[in-house]
Amino acid sequence: MVQAEKDGQIESKMIxxxxxEExxxxxxxxxxxxxxxxxxxxxxxxxSLRKKRKRNKTSGGDDQDGISDAVSAGTNVKSKKRVAFA
Incomplete structure (x- = not known):
């Protein structure tokens, strides 16, 4: 009888x-x-970000060509940045 109870407990633990586990x-x-x-x-x-970046590069390349054309034409293009502290 005691063994049957232990078997039942073990069985319920296994279940x-x-x-x-499931x-x-x-x-x-x-x-x-x-x-x-x-x-x-x-x-x-x-x-999607790569596609956006590729699109911007093609338009950015056109802007760069415009700057290089302006430089070769003799206009003075300054790319120097200035910082002022108060």
């Missing part, structure tokens, strides 16, 4: 351990899924 596994899978979504959003944002 509880299995349930806890819960841990579900949490781990959910965390991996969330991490994958976060990485996908990060990569998407990174790509």
């Amino acid at each position: 509880k351990a299995r349930q806890m 819960i841990r596994e579900a949490r781990r899978v959910e965390a991996e899924k969330k991490e994958a979504e976060k990485k996908a959003r990060f990569d998407e944002t990174k790509e």
Whole structure:
């Protein structure tokens, strides 16, 4: 009779351990899924910023050509910055 009670306790502990393992596994899978979504959003944002930067470089290159044309034409272009302290 005592042995039967111990078997029942051990069995319930094993069932509880299995349930806890299933819960841990579900949490781990959910965390991996969330991490994958976060990485996908990060990569998407990174790509969009790269595309914006490429667009600005092409227009920025045109501005640089305008400055170099002005310098070669003999106009005085100052790029020296001044800082005044009060």
